[in-house]
Amino acid sequence: MKKSILVTIFLVIAILATACGGKAPGGANAPIKIGVIYNVTGGQASLDVPSNNGAKLAAKEINAAGGVLGRPIEIVFYDGKSDATVIGNAATQLAESDKVVAMMGFSDSDMTLAAAPIAAKAGITFVTSGATSPKLPDQVPDYLFLACFGDNVQAAAGAEYAFNTLKYKTVYLLTDQGSEYTKLLSKYFKERYTELGGQVVLEDSYQTGDKDFSAQITKLKGASTQPDFLYIAAQPDDVGTAVKQFRDSGIDKAIMGGDGYDTPLLVQIPGKGATNVYFTTHSLMDKDVGTEAVKKFINAYTAEYKTAPENAFAGLGYDTMKLLADAISRAKSTDPKAIRDALAATKDLPGVTGQLSYLPGIRVPQKGVSMILVKDQKLTLAAEVVPEKIPAP
C-alpha cells in the first residue's frame, strides 16, 4: 500500500518536472517556433501523416533557403492521438510552455475545435490544413483560419460544372448521414444545383461504414425518372465500395463526389468500374499531368520520404507551413497578433494546392477547385473551377 502511494508521488513529481523543463533561449537568431499538431496515430492517421510530412518538408525547404526574417523555423510537434482531451492538452502546452508564435494542423472539424479555442485564448492563430467545414471560423472568432477551400466552395464547383459544362439537368443524391462533412457537402451541392435550375429526382442516405448499397440501388432503379448523373457524398473509406456496387449493378451514368474521393481506394476497389467518375479536390497529385508546382512537390516529397505523396493532404500540410512562413515574413515580426493580421491579408500566394487569398473578414480562402475525371482507372484533370456563386456557410 505504502509502495503504491510512493509510486504515485513519484509520478506526480516526474510529470511536474517534464512540464516545467525545456525552456529555449531567446535571441536574434533563435528559431521561430511553430506549433504543429497532427494525429499521426489513431483513426485520423491516413490523412494526418501525409499532412505532417508535407509541413516538415516545407519547413526544411524554408530553412535551407535561409529561414524567415533570417531565423530558422522550428517545428514543435505533438501527436494528437485522435483524442480530443490529448489535443486540448497538447495545444495548452504549445501556447503555455513552448510559446509558439502560430499553430497548424488537422483534417477534421472536431479535432480542430479541440485545439483552436485554446490557441485563440492565448492570442495565437490556428490554421487548419485540411478541415473543410466553412462553419469552422465562426466558432473561433478571429484566430482560426482554413488553408483549404470550404465544402460550400467544392460543392458549388461540382454543381456548376455538372450543370453548365456537362449539361446534366437531373441528379440522384446519396448522402452518408454519419459525418458533418458529407452532410454539409450534400446540402451545399443541392442548394447550388437547384438554384441553377437542376432537379433532384431522388434523395437517399446511408450510414458511415455500410458495406451494402443494394437497397439504395434498387430504389434508384425503380425511380420513375432516371437521373442524368449521381452525386454521392461519401467519406474516403466508403467511396470505393459505393462506386463498385453501383457499377456492378449496371449503372454506368457519371458519378460525382467531393475530396473524400481523393484516395487510392477509388480506383483499387471498383477496378474496371472506376470510370466516368468526377470529383472535386485540392489538386491532382500526379507527376505526369499535374501542374509545375505539383511536379516539383512530388519530386521533393519522394526524395525525402521514399514514397510519393499519399494524397492531396500532403500538399495541404506543405502549403499551410509556407502560408505561415509567408505571413511571418510580411509581418516582419514574430508577434502572434502581427502574424494574424498579415495572414488575414494574404493575397495570391502560389501553392501546390492552388493560389490562396483571404478576402477581408473571411477566414476561408478563395481557392480554385480541381475537377478530376477518372477514366478507365486513370485520374485526369478535367478542369480548374472557380465557382461563380457560393452557398452561405
Place this chain on the structure above:
Amino acid sequence: MENPKKKHLSPLATGLVLVAAFFGLLALINFGASSYIQRIVIGLCISIILVVSLNLTSGFTGVFSLGHIGFMAIGAYTAAILTLPLSQKLAYLPDLPGWLENTQLAFLPATLIGGLLAMLVAFLFGVSVMRLTGPYVGVATLGFLVIVNVILVNWDSMTRGARTFSGVPPFTDIWWVGGWTAVTIYVIWRFARSSYGRQMMAIRDNQIAAQSLGISVLRMRLLAFCVSAFFTAVAGSLWAHFIQSFSPKAFLFVETFAIITMLIAGGMGSISGSVIGAVGITILAEILRNAERGVNLGFVHIPPVYGASQIIMAVIFIVLIIFRPEGIMGKRELDFSRLFSFKRKKRKEAASQ
C-alpha cells in the same frame, strides 16, 4: 483492531482530514499550477468519477457493463443542450422544440437533469437487461452503447447529428470537478458499505446463495446500475463543459475501453483502487506522451517515436494482468485511519512478540 489502546483516527476525523487535504491540493493546483497541469487534473477527476461509478456495477455487483459510456453521452448532450446560450441555440439547433429553444439553465441543474435522465434510461433498459448474467450482460450493454450512438447521430434536431456539437460554455473548472469527485466517491463509498452494498457483493460472489437468503437480484442490480448511470452522466456533463465541442463518435469504444482499463488496473471492487487506476493511468499516459517526443538523457538522445506511448501502456497493462490479475488493490481498500496512526509500527512489533 481489538486493541483498546489503538490510536487510529475516528472515521469522521479521517474523512475530514482527507477532504481538507483534497481541497487544499485543489486550491494549490488552481492558484499555483500552469493551465496545462490544471487540464490534466480536470481530465483525471472526470476519469475518477467514471471509473468509480462503473465500479459500482462492474466491481461490486458483478454486472460487467460495456455500455456506461452511453450514459456519459446522455449526460453530456442533455446538459450541453440545456446550458447552451440562447443565441447559439438559434444558430446551431434551430429545430429544437419551442420550450427547449427558450430554456437556458445554470451548470448545476443542467448536470443534475442529465444525471436523472440517464438514471431513468438506465432503469428502463435495466428492467429487461439486468436479468441476464455473465457475458450476456456485456453484450447487451454493448448493444445499448450502439443504440445511444445511433440515436445521437440521427436525432438531428436535438444533437446536430454526426456534426460537431460546439459552443458549449466552459463551465468546468477545478472546483466543479473536485466537488463532484468528492461527492461521487463519498456516495459510492457509503453505498458500498450500506446493507444494499453488502447485498450487491453477495450477489456478485454467489448469486444462488444470495437469492436463497431472500435478496432480490434484479432489484439490487437495477439499483446499482441506476446510481452508477447517474454519476457517469455527471462525468459526461463535466466533460462536455470542459472539451466544449464534441460529436457522437467521442462516446464509443475507445472511451469505453479506456475506463475499463483503469477499472481493471486499479482493482474491481475497490474504490481506492479505482482512484489509483484512474490517477496512475492518466499520469503515466501523459508522461509517456511527453517522453515519446524524444528524451535527452545527457549521455544518450532518444529520438521521437510517436505511438510508442500506447505500446508501452499496453505492455505495462499486460504485465500487470499477468502478475496481478486482480489489479493493484484487488478488492481491498486503502485504510486511511491506519495511515494517520503513528504508533502503528510499535503495536505491530508488540503484537508479533
